[in-house]
Amino acid sequence: MSDERQGQGQGQGEPQAVVRVVVADDQTAVREALATVLDLQPGVEVVATAKDGGEAVRAAEEHSPDVILMDLNMPRMDGVEATRLLTERFPQVAVVVLTTFADEEYILAALGAGARGYLTKESGRQDITRAVRVAAAGQSVLDPAVRDRLVAAAARGGAPVERSGSGLAPDLTPREVEVLTLIGEGLTNRGIAERLVVSEATVKTHINNLFAKAHLRDRAHAVKYAFIHGLVKTPG
CATH class of the missing domain: 1.10.10.10 (Winged helix-like DNA-binding domain superfamily/Winged helix DNA-binding domain)
Known part of the structure; x- marks a missing residue:
């Protein structure tokens, strides 16, 4: 089951529009670190974490998040399949991929499944926080390294x-x-x-x-x- 969380960064005087986030990653240390970092950002609340794609889908149903920060390589149900299901069932939820993989096949698969953003895990906390907010506002975001990979793939004839x-x-x-x-x-x-x-x-x-x-x-x-x-x- 996904872990329910109480936002740690909520205080008096904050804007009413809080971005509700689910963090999905199979590595416990990464998952908890991301959740902690995001919870400390003003206007962001991590409402649940998930260790695989299936838990991420259930968390979307139970917690109505605005954004799901999604790893790709997870057991049982990977991030691409989870993104596809989320896009079909909860189109109002923005999926932002956060992964170690920046190969074009992963990028195209995730975007094709409906991901609104794609970042690598080399991204800094400010970039991740910004991506969450941008996605929640209905816009898309691509890591510059991801865009460069797509360009390189086109140059090689890989796309x-x-x-x-x-x-x-x-x-x-x-x-x-x-x-x-x-x-x-x-x-x-x-x-x-x-x-x-x-x-x-x-x-x-x-x-x-x-x-x-x-x-x-x-x-x-x-x-x-x-x-x-x-x-x-x-x-x-």
């Missing part, structure tokens, strides 16, 4: 990348393709707005439109889509 712009949703406008390309390059909404000299509100409108036309769930899947369709230039 099914098409020639630039081929196979895109046919009704995407040139501006939407431009925005998609910048998402693939890792720019934030603010960065895209500055690059295109438009407002962030305009960028959000373009993103909403292109997500609908290309049937993209979130930013992580938009990055993958940009790579697959050759919009992001590979190194070399």
